[in-house]
Amino acid sequence: xxxxxxxxxxxxxxxxxxxxxxxxxxxxxxxxxxxxxxxxxxxxxxxxxxxxxxxxxxxxxxxxxxxxxxxxxxxxxxxxxxxxxxxxxxxxxxxxxxxxxxxxxxxxxxxxxxxxxx
Amino acid sequence: xxxxxxxxxxxxxxxxxxxxxxxxxxxxxxxxxxxxxxxxxxxxxxxxxxxxxxxxxxxxxxxxxxxxxxxxxxxxxxxxxxxxxxxxxxxxxxxxxxxxxxxxxxxxxxxxxxxxxxxxxxxxxxxxxxxx
Numbered sequence: 001x002x003x004x005x006x007x008x009x010x011x012x013x014x015x016x017x018x019x020x021x022x023x024x025x026x027x028x029x030x031x032x033x034x035x036x037x038x039x040x041x042x043x044x045x046x047x048x049x050x051x052x053x054x055x056x057x058x059x060x061x062x063x064x065x066x067x068x069x070x071x072x073x074x075x076x077x078x079x080x081x082x083x084x085x086x087x088x089x090x091x092x093x094x095x096x097x098x099x100x101x102x103x104x105x106x107x108x109x110x111x112x113x114x115x116x117x118x
Numbered sequence: 119x120x121x122x123x124x125x126x127x128x129x130x131x132x133x134x135x136x137x138x139x140x141x142x143x144x145x146x147x148x149x150x151x152x153x154x155x156x157x158x159x160x161x162x163x164x165x166x167x168x169x170x171x172x173x174x175x176x177x178x179x180x181x182x183x184x185x186x187x188x189x190x191x192x193x194x195x196x197x198x199x200x201x202x203x204x205x206x207x208x209x210x211x212x213x214x215x216x217x218x219x220x221x222x223x224x225x226x227x228x229x230x231x232x233x234x235x236x237x238x239x240x241x242x243x244x245x246x247x248x249x250x
Binding site: 040053055 | 163165166167168169170190192195196197198199200201202203204228229230231
């Protein structure tokens with residue numbers, strides 16, 4: 001698996017996330033869960049299939065630098081996101097059983113502080 | 119499903135055009151499904167994530183159930199850095215037992231999960247026998 005540099009040190013979360021989706025689906029249909037991560041210039045999009053799951057059964061929160069997802073009373077999972085993701089601008093969409101989470105890249109200038117040398 | 123012939127002509131033509139241009143045809147995956155028996159019929163659940171009602175075709179011909187669905191593609195077409203691409207759609211063919219009345223099938227698609235209910239043919243329906 002070739003992971004982008006920014007994901008290399010956090011690769012375990014990807015497999016954790018995969019397990020989460022497996023567990024979530026076990027009750028409905030035995031579907032292998034396939035988490036897809038796409039990257040573009042402005043951020044990342046996580047996409048996963050939840051066929052048969054109602055929108056109200058998904059709970060998604062961003063706090064303490066991590067993404068928390070809970071599926072209908074299932075175990076709560078935590079996905080550390082690191083500093084490259086702008087947590088204040090996360091968004092998610094659930095349509096036809098597909099969850100898409102948008103993780104915008106943090107503006108590099110926000111975390112760069114110029115230190116004046118007097 | 120004969121009344122849907124007109125609406126389905128355009129996608130078919132498009133598909134043919136694409137097939138001529140591209141060496142690889144559309145990737146239609148076999149969806150995950152399971153079936154369970156009821157006293158008066160059978161229920162089939164088919165996982166069709168990303169499929170809208172208008173992009174799903176279910177047909178029963180003789181004793182065969184044919185299902186074809188196209189999956190809506192995500193708006194974000196960035197570079198895939200983890201996982202495998204979602205299929206372009208799904209295709210499933212199931213043989214129905216003679217006891218099942220495929221013509222009376224009912225289908226309901228909700229949140230990417232299709233639920234089919236197929237009753238037993240009249241002759242196979244359980245009969246309650248009144249005891250006098």
